[in-house]
Amino acid sequence: MKDFSLFMSQLSETNATLESFTDFEKVSKNVAKISIKLNQLNYLLGKTDLKNAVSELFEENPSSFEVLDILVAVRASDNKKVLNDDYKPVSVQSYFVDVEHICNFIDRTGLAEVFASKKITNLVDYVFGVEVGLDTNARKNRGGNIMAAAVAKKFADAGIEFQTEVNSTEFPEITALGADLKRFDFVIKTNGKTYLIEANYYNSSGSKLNETARSYSDIAPKINQYPQYEFVWITDGQGWYSAKNKLEEAYSIIPRVYNLTSISEFISDIIKEA
Numbered sequence: 001m002k003d004f005s006l007f008m009s010q011l012s013e014t015n016a017t018l019e020s021f022t023d024f025e026k027v028s029k030n031v032a033k034i035s036i037k038l039n040q041l042n043y044l045l046g047k048t049d050l051k052n053a054v055s056e057l058f059e060e061n062p063s064s065f066e067v068l069d070i071l072v073a074v075r076a077s078d079n080k081k082v083l084n085d086d087y088k089p090v091s092v093q094s095y096f097v098d099v100e101h102i103c104n105f106i107d108r109t110g111l112a113e114v115f116a117s118k119k120i121t122n123l124v125d126y127v128f129g130v131e132v133g134l135d136t137n138a139r140k141n142r143g144g145n146i147m148a149a150a151v152a153k154k155f156a157d158a159g160i161e162f163q164t165e166v167n168s169t170e171f172p173e174i175t176a177l178g179a180d181l182k183r184f185d186f187v188i189k190t191n192g193k194t195y196l197i198e199a200n201y202y203n204s205s206g207s208k209l210n211e212t213a214r215s216y217s218d219i220a221p222k223i224n225q226y227p228q229y230e231f232v233w234i235t236d237g238q239g240w241y242s243a244k245n246k247l248e249e250a251y252s253i254i255p256r257v258y259n260l261t262s263i264s265e266f267i268s269d270i271i272k273e274a
Contacts, residue, residue: 004251010261011238015146015201027131031124038123040064041071046118050106055099065096071123072109073130147201148185150260151234155186158267160274163187171196174229176222190273195256196223197232202239209243213250220254232256234263 031038040057041064047053057064066076069092074080081089085104095105106112120126148164155162168174168182171194186197198216202209212235220231233250236259240247251257258266 002251002257004248007251007257007259007262008240008244008247010259011240012236012260013238014203015150015237016203017146020146022132022135024132027128027135030131031128034067034070034127035124037064037067038127041067041123044106044115045120045123046116048116050112050115051099051103054102054106058099058102065102066093068096068102068105068111069093070127070130071111073134075134144200147236148199151186151197151199151263154260154263154267155188158271160188160267160270166196171229174223174226176225177219182219188270190270192273193227194229195232195270196229197234199234201235202237204239205242206239209239210246213243213246217250217253224255230256232258232266234258234260234266236260 040061043057044050044053054065069076069080074092076093080092082092084090092105095101103112106115114120152162152164164186166184166187168177168180168184170187184196185199186195188195188197200212216231216233220233223229223231231254233254233256235257256266
C-alpha cells in the first residue's frame with residue numbers, strides 16, 4: 001500500500017554537487033564573445049569628463065556600447081524593457097544608439113560613479129564575475145540534469161534498457177494527449193507494458209511545483225487508460241515541503257510515484273516483467 005508520509009520522509013535534502021555550482025566553461029565563452037568591446041569600454045574607466053570620453057569612443061567605434069547592458073547584469077537576448085523619462089517602456093538596447101542616450105544610461109544605472117571612482121579596473125574581469133552571478137540562475141536546470149543522471153544510473157545498474165527524451169509522437173495510439181507535443185524523460189518497455197517516465201528534482205519552493213503536480217495529475221489518467229501504457233513520476237527534493245498538499249493530491253491520483261529511495265520498488269517490478 002502506498003504511504004505518502006513515508007514518501008515525504010524520504011525526500012532528500014539536496015542533489016547538488018560541487019560541479020553544479022557554476023559552469024565556468026560557459027562563463028568563459030560568454031565573456032570571450034564580447035571581450036574586444038569590453039576592452040574598448042575600458043577607455044571610460046577613470047575619466048573625469050565622461051561625456052567627452054563617450055563621444056570619443058562612440059566616434060571611434062559605436063558598436064562598443066552594445067554590451068553596456070551586461071555591466072548591469074542584463075543580457076541583450078532578454079530584450080529587457082524599462083521606463084524612459086516619459087514613463088514609456090523602451091528596450092535597454094535603445095539607449096545605445098547615440099551619445100546622449102548612452103550617457104543617460106550610464107548615469108541613471110550608477111555606472112558613471114563606478115567608472116569615475118576606478119572601483120573597476122578591467123571590465124573583462126568584471127563581466128566574468130557578472131556572468132558567474134547570472135549562471136546561478138541555471139543551477140535549477142543543472143539540478144534537473146543531475147536527477148536525470150541519477151535515475152539513468154539506477155536503471156543501468158539494474159540492467160534495465162531505457163530510452164531518453166522520447167516524444168509523445170512515438171505513441172500515436174495515445175490520442176488522449178491531444179495535439180500537444182510531450183517529451184518524456186525516459187521510456188521503458190517490458191513484455192507487458194510501456195512506461196512513460198518523468199523525472200525531476202526540486203531543492204526550493206516555487207509555483208513550478210504546483211504546476212508540475214497539476215500537470216502530471218492530468219496527464220497520468222490520460223495515459224493509464226491505455227492498458228499497454230503507464231505513466232511514472234520520479235521526483236525528489238525537499239522543495240516539495242512547500243507544495244505538500246498538491247503533491248499529496250497527485251500522489252493519490254498517479255499510481256506510480258517514486259523518489260530516489262522508493263524507485264527500487266519500481267525497478268523490482270520492471271525486472272519481474274522483463
